[in-house]
Amino acid sequence: MSTKQRLLDAAEQLFAENGFAATSLRDITALAEANLASVNYHFGSKEALLEAVFDRRLRPLNRERLEMLDAFESEAGDNPVELSKILWAFLAPPFRRMYEWGEGGRHFQQLVGRIYAAPIRPAGETFIKQFELVRIRFQSAFHQALPHLSTDELTRRMHHVIAAMAHTMAWGRAFCCLQPTGRPESDVVLQSILSFAMAGMRAPECQPIFPPSSPAVAAATSSGTDR
Amino acid sequence: MSTKQRLLDAAEQLFAENGFAATSLRDITALAEANLASVNYHFGSKEALLEAVFDRRLRPLNRERLEMLDAFESEAGDNPVELSKILWAFLAPPFRRMYEWGEGGRHFQQLVGRIYAAPIRPAGETFIKQFELVRIRFQSAFHQALPHLSTDELTRRMHHVIAAMAHTMAWGRAFCCLQPTGRPESDVVLQSILSFAMAGMRAPECQPIFPPSSPAVAAATSSGTDR
DNA sequence: GTCTATAGCATGATAGAC
DNA sequence: GTCTATCATGCTATAGAC
Numbered sequence A, B: 001m002s003t004k005q006r007l008l009d010a011a012e013q014l015f016a017e018n019g020f021a022a023t024s025l026r027d028i029t030a031l032a033e034a035n036l037a038s039v040n041y042h043f044g045s046k047e048a049l050l051e052a053v054f055d056r057r058l059r060p061l062n063r064e065r066l067e068m069l070d071a072f073e074s075e076a077g078d079n080p081v082e083l084s085k086i087l088w089a090f091l092a093p094p095f096r097r098m099y100e101w102g103e104g105g106r107h108f109q110q111l112v113g114r115i116y117a118a119p120i121r122p123a124g125e126t127f128i129k130q131f132e133l134v135r136i137r138f139q140s141a142f143h144q145a146l147p148h149l150s151t152d153e154l155t156r157r158m159h160h161v162i163a164a165m166a167h168t169m170a171w172g173r174a175f176c177c178l179q180p181t182g183r184p185e186s187d188v189v190l191q192s193i194l195s196f197a198m199a200g201m202r203a204p205e206c207q208p209i210f211p212p213s214s215p216a217v218a219a220a221t222s223s224g225t226d227r
Numbered sequence C: 001g002t003c004t005a006t007a008g009c010a011t012g013a014t015a016g017a018c
Numbered sequence D: 001g002t003c004t005a006t007c008a009t010g011c012t013a014t015a016g017a018c
Helices: A003-018 A023-031 A038-044 A048-076 A082-102 A104-118 A125-145 A150-170 A183-202 A217-225 B005-019 B026-031 B038-042 B046-076 B081-100 B102-117 B125-145 B151-171 B182-200 B215-223
Strands: none
Touching: A003 A023, A003 A038, A003 A104, A023 A038, A023 A082, A023 B038, A048 A082, A048 A104, A048 A125, A082 A125, A082 A150, A104 A125, A104 A150, A104 B102, A104 B151, A125 A150, A150 A183, A150 B102, A150 B151, A150 B182, A183 B151, A183 B182, B005 B026, B005 B038, B005 B102, B005 B182, B026 B038, B026 B125, B046 B081, B046 B102, B046 B125, B081 B102, B081 B125, B081 B151, B081 B182, B102 B125, B102 B151, B125 B151, B151 B182
């Protein structure tokens, strides 16, 4: 394998496990069994290396999402696309791809999961912006499928779906029930997110059931003051 | 305000905005208008400062969660606690407290949201372990309220709820629809998560509806190869 | 393309005066 | 408790031989 690829793999792993700022070029070149100067020769800088790590896998992934949504939309004609299909086009590509990509895919998954919560500035923000384009496109599909929801509430719920996806990506390897290693069981995780997300998106908007009308709420709230 | 408190406030803000590794003691002491040596005098090290930032707010927050759950359980007697109440005890305290704590609370919220996805090692792991105790306690409450769910699926769904909470915390300030600044609207966000989570937790386990049986899935999957 | 050597700088921590 | 000065180390990036 070429030095350039070994550097990408090593950077992918270490950025995912320890974060961007906490990973030094020395760590990366040591793991890649390459020379310290090779990063700047092949990529120009540490930040450019991060962007290269993203570019390698993100482009095909987001293209697959959008192509699948396009296919569902032309299939539906003038009707809105079914909610389950929108969610599938949004969530299935990342999980499926990660398994095709093997070990590197799992590292990338963790890195992407992290970056949703803790953006790396300024290099990682191009990723967030690129993802925003995909999100906007899916938001209009959701809006047609769930026309009764207000725009604000729809946006919030999309973020809840993104949250479940990102959190599973970031923690998948740590909890076996979140991300088993075998290929067939991987769909268990995807299906869990899909079922949860579908029910959540379909929930009626803002039932006034919270806070629960119960004496315990007032009691616990008043006693729970700072010591 | 004392130097110690100013250091805590400054560290809270900068760790939240830029991450732990990317924030230097010089950044912190400059913002706190304190001397560089003051961090090591008052806290001993950068990592100990991070732990102090957590300790200040996390202890009362998790105590409130558990006290509220206790109150609901003794109220319910031998019956399982209603799902809506379990969710309220888990989610309301962090959002309510953040508003009581003002600006510092919002910084802390962002920091906590980040750390769920990108743990800071080794100092930040004590926070994760402390949270795990709370999670296990709530998991058994969820298990009684939703006895038909398998343990693995229940764990996965709890993580989806945690994900929505953490994601909103990390991004709340960036999207106005996720976290408006006014006090009354803050409950809109909490209610959105509660409705979404309640519907998601109650979803039937694993309907075999995915992948959607549609010619578009196969078409998009096969065409979506890497360039 | 790969390597050594190093420039130039920022970092966390500490010693010691006041 | 607060300050200045500084140590020792690690960092990214680059120059230049091969």
